[in-house]
Amino acid sequence: MATETSVDYDRTKELKQFDDTKAGVKGLVDAGILNIPKIFVRPAEDLATEELNSGHKKVEVPIIDVSNIGDSIRRQEIVNEVKIASGEWGFFQVINHGIPLSVLDEMIEGIRLFNEQDLELKKELYSRDSAKKVKFHSNFDLYTSKTADWRDTLQLTFLDSDPDTSQMPSVCRKSTMEYFKHMKKLGETLFELLSEALGLQADHLNSMGYSKGCSIVTHYYPPCPQPELTLGVRKHADAGILTMLLQNHIGGLQVLHNGQWFDIHPTLGGLVLSNDKFKSVKHRAISNHVGPRISVACFFSGHASLLDKPFGPIKKLISEANPPQYEEFLLKEYFAKFFSSSLDTKPPIDYYKLVHQSKLKQFDDTKAGVKGLVDAGILNIPRIFVRPAEDLAADELNSSQKTIEVPIIDVSNIGYSIRRKEIVNEVKIASGEWGFFQVINHGIPLSVLDEMIEGIRLFNEQDLELKKEIYSRDSAKKVKFLSNFDLYTSKALDWKDTLQLSLLDFDPDPSEMPPVCW
Numbered sequence: 001m002a003t004e005t006s007v008d009y010d011r012t013k014e015l016k017q018f019d020d021t022k023a024g025v026k027g028l029v030d031a032g033i034l035n036i037p038k039i040f041v042r043p044a045e046d047l048a049t050e051e052l053n054s055g056h057k058k059v060e061v062p063i064i065d066v067s068n069i070g071d072s073i074r075r076q077e078i079v080n081e082v083k084i085a086s087g088e089w090g091f092f093q094v095i096n097h098g099i100p101l102s103v104l105d106e107m108i109e110g111i112r113l114f115n116e117q118d119l120e121l122k123k124e125l126y127s128r129d130s131a132k133k134v135k136f137h138s139n140f141d142l143y144t145s146k147t148a149d150w151r152d153t154l155q156l157t158f159l160d161s162d163p164d165t166s167q168m169p170s171v172c173r174k175s176t177m178e179y180f181k182h183m184k185k186l187g188e189t190l191f192e193l194l195s196e197a198l199g200l201q202a203d204h205l206n207s208m209g210y211s212k213g214c215s216i217v218t219h220y221y222p223p224c225p226q227p228e229l230t231l232g233v234r235k236h237a238d239a240g241i242l243t244m245l246l247q248n249h250i251g252g253l254q255v256l257h258n259g260q261w262f263d264i265h266p267t268l269g270g271l272v273l274s275n276d277k278f279k280s281v282k283h284r285a286i287s288n289h290v291g292p293r294i295s296v297a298c299f300f301s302g303h304a305s306l307l308d309k310p311f312g313p314i315k316k317l318i319s320e321a322n323p324p325q326y327e328e329f330l331l332k333e334y335f336a337k338f339f340s341s342s343l344d345t346k347p348p349i350d351y352y353k354l355v356h357q358s359k360l361k362q363f364d365d366t367k368a369g370v371k372g373l374v375d376a377g378i379l380n381i382p383r384i385f386v387r388p389a390e391d392l393a394a395d396e397l398n399s400s401q402k403t404i405e406v407p408i409i410d411v412s413n414i415g416y417s418i419r420r421k422e423i424v425n426e427v428k429i430a431s432g433e434w435g436f437f438q439v440i441n442h443g444i445p446l447s448v449l450d451e452m453i454e455g456i457r458l459f460n461e462q463d464l465e466l467k468k469e470i471y472s473r474d475s476a477k478k479v480k481f482l483s484n485f486d487l488y489t490s491k492a493l494d495w496k497d498t499l500q501l502s503l504l505d506f507d508p509d510p511s512e513m514p515p516v517c518w
């Protein structure tokens with residue numbers, strides 16, 4: 001514990017030092033660093049899951065040609081393509097959108113100029129103040145994430161009005177204004193297509209104000225000396241309703257589909273959200289030896305006037321056959337959740353998932369745990385236990401050949417001072433390197449261990465009504481039985497039931513223990 005705290009302390013200090021430079025990641029590169037600072041290095045277990053990337057892909061990322069959208073037959077086809085892409089991927093690339101290439105190029109160039117201008121000018125805009133409409137910083141979640149990402153961000157928020165040109169950095173003012181104009185128009189078109197794809201009137205989503213408020217979040221990813229150790233943007237799902245994303249020639253955007261990462265080659269891409277009819281795609285950007293990589297995300301997340309209003313599944317889509325999947329929430333609470341947590345934690349929309357919550361409650365209310373399901377003769381495990389596809393894919397990892405062995409420590413002869421020193425040393429190494437070791441020759445009779453296991457088997461296999469009496473999630477209870485202590489907060493449940501005996505302030509009290517195993 002003590003080491004954990006001191007590591008955390010150093011990290012906070014390093015984060016603050018980095019933040020105080022107000023020079024972002026580009027400042028580090030300009031200073032000529034050869035190794036990236038520790039605050040950017042991803043945990044070893046995350047780095048190991050990169051294998052995910054290597055598999056052969058049998059499908060292709062959807063590309064939608066929106067030319068001739070005015071032709072009613074072609075429009076129907078496009079709506080259908082949008083429906084499939086949004087439902088299966090939550091992502092598509094748009095081509096022939098009519099935005100002049102020069103507008104896109106100049107937008108990227110403006111952002112390059114902003115980031116490469118005199119540092120003192122950039123520093124003036126460096127801020128983490130959520131009230132600021134125009135600000136520059138590195139990693140909005142710098143102090144809450146496990147690892148910082150290799151990018152700097154200039155954020156322009158226009159939720160309640162069109163862009164305020166006077167506040168915009170002069171180097172990218174003209175190009176951003178022009179780009180914004182086109183994004184607004186394309187955004188409206190995409191919202192029309194999405195409305196139609198949901199079986200609604202074409203103007204449905206636009207008339208709700210979704211295409212009115214928008215934030216343009218521009219990222220600058222300087223070349224990274226050790227791209228294998230960090231990311232440009234960690235895996236996440238966007239919080240907004242629709243994101244339109246532009247990236248320069250370097251590429252690096254990847255979307256997660258059926259547990260595999262797909263590279264997205266530079267062109268405009270859209271990302272989407274809805275009542276589970278459309279997917280909210282997980283995506284990330286890798287960092288690279290070459291650069292700068294530049295990307296521009298245009299988030300449509302609703303006009304400022306919607307922030308205080310309840311937000312929930314589209315009423316017209318709800319029926320008995322198609323019940324709501326999410327409860328209503330206030331948009332401002334939802335965004336507060338998003339901005340106060342690390343980008344890669346559970347997407348905020350998951351907190352409002354109704355069906356999932358009610359399925360969890362149903363299971364909890366049986367008080368029979370996982371064993372109850374098995375006794376009922378289920379052949380397929382309920383969905384609440386199924387791990388996300390990307391976690392399952394990462395398990396391939398498990399199969400690789402191991403060259404070292406798990407530490408086993410023989411504690412016999414612990415009374416001899418020379419042997420004790422050796423044991424202490426083994427404990428030190430095992431605890432430092434693994435945080436785990438096995439103990440042998442501990443002197444506990446085998447029968448004690450066997451009887452303990454047998455008692456727990458008897459407890460779990462006794463009459464259900466007796467077990468139910470102590471089923472509880474009450475943290476004050478010293479003796480309780482339950483399945484998954486984190487049932488309501490985890491991504492997927494574990495296949496286990498638990499009898500918990502907390503002996504923190506008292507020796508076991510036999511009268512409180514389950515009779516079969518006391």
Ligand SMILES: O=C(O)CCC(=O)C(=O)O
Pocket residue numbers: 217219233238245247252253283284285295296297
């Ligand atoms: O830079 C990119 O390609 C992705 C940026 C992104 O995902 C975001 O801003 O949410």
Ligand SMILES: [Fe+2]
Pocket residue numbers: 236237238283
């Ligand atoms: Fe994103």
